[in-house]
Amino acid sequence: MNEFADNISDLLGDKLGESITAFGELTIIVDASDIIETLTLLRDAPGQEFVALVDICGADYPARADRFEVVYHLLSPRQNKRIRVKVRTSEDNPVPSATAVYVGADWFEREAYDLYGILFTGHPDLRRILTDYGFEGHPLRKDFPLTGFVEVHYDEALKQVIYEPVALRQEFRNFDFLSPWEGTDYVLPGDEKAKLS
Numbered sequence: 274m275n276e277f278a279d280n281i282s283d284l285l286g287d288k289l290g291e292s293i294t295a296f297g298e299l300t301i302i303v304d305a306s307d308i309i310e311t312l313t314l315l316r317d318a319p320g321q322e323f324v325a326l327v328d329i330c331g332a333d334y335p336a337r338a339d340r341f342e343v344v345y346h347l348l349s350p351r352q353n354k355r356i357r358v359k360v361r362t363s364e365d366n367p368v369p370s371a372t373a374v375y376v377g378a379d380w381f382e383r384e385a386y387d388l389y390g391i392l393f394t395g396h397p398d399l400r401r402i403l404t405d406y407g408f409e410g411h412p413l414r415k416d417f418p419l420t421g422f423v424e425v426h427y428d429e430a431l432k433q434v435i436y437e438p439v440a441l442r443q444e445f446r447n448f449d450f451l452s453p454w455e456g457t458d459y460v461l462p463g464d465e466k467a468k469l470s
Contacts, residue, residue, distance in 0.1 A: 274299065277354065284318055285311060300357040305368045308345075308360050312374045315347060315356065323347035323356060329371070329381035331389040333415045339363045341391050345371065367392035370399075388413040407436065 274294050281301060282289055288311055291302040303311045315323040325348040332342040339361040347356050362368050370393040371378035383402040385391045390411040393399055401408065409422050420439045428435045 280320070281315075281356070284314055284321065298355060298357060300359060302359045302361070305343075305360045305362050305366065308343075308358070309369050309371065309374060311358060312345065312347075312371055315358070316374060320352070321349060322351045323349045323354075325350060326371070326375035326377050326381075327355075329378055329385060331385040331391050331413070333389060333413065335415045337361075339366075341389060343368050343385060343391060362391065364390060365392075367394040369394055370396040372396060387411070390414065 274297065278292050278294055278299050281299065282292060285301070285303070288303055288307040289301055290304060293300045293302075301311075315321050327346040327348050328344075329346075330344050332344060334340050334342070341362050341364070343360045343362060345358040345360075347358065349355075360368055368391065370382055372382070373395070379397065380402070382391075382393045382396055383399060386393065386396075386399055387401045387403050388411055404412065405425075410417055412421070420441065422439065423436045424439050426435055426437070427433070
């Protein structure tokens with residue numbers, strides 16, 4: 274794995290921001306401005322040949338200035354290797370679209386836009402793909418309310434779907450999933466033998 278990380282470092286040069294090896298996988302972090310060139314090098318370089326884009330997903334870290342990470346998972350069938358490429362961005366800074374390098378990036382980028390609000394420049398059709406037409410917000414952001422903003426139901430009298438503000442029938446409850454039999458400082462009758470083993 275160290276040799277693989279060194280090869281990637283040599284290939285990318287100053288484009289490589291950070292390289293992390295964990296759990297037998299290599300993760301590299303690059304600037305958003307370098308993502309297209311990085312992906313192209315990883316795809317076309319002899320000895321690398323990461324020709325398969327497995328996934329693009331988003332991650333939200335609201336405490337950071339660049340709160341989003343766009344994560345590209347690539348596979349090299351010839352080398353039998355995987356690599357994870359990360360780009361950090363904010364709500365207002367778009368990431369260049371990878372559709373010119375990997376055609377399959379189209380769906381994944383639309384999904385990241387819909388669920389996180391991550392913007393991609395140069396995308397051929399960046400619009401919502403999983404949420405409803407009039408949906409407000411981005412549901413996988415950490416600051417999105419658990420209840421959402423509207424609730425939907427079918428009105429039998431009007432014969433149509435109705436959108437209404439959320440009305441909670443009861444307050445949220447915090448459930449303590451700790452069993453009353455666990456967490457005691459004393460041994461319950463009959464458990465003497467169980468505590469010994």
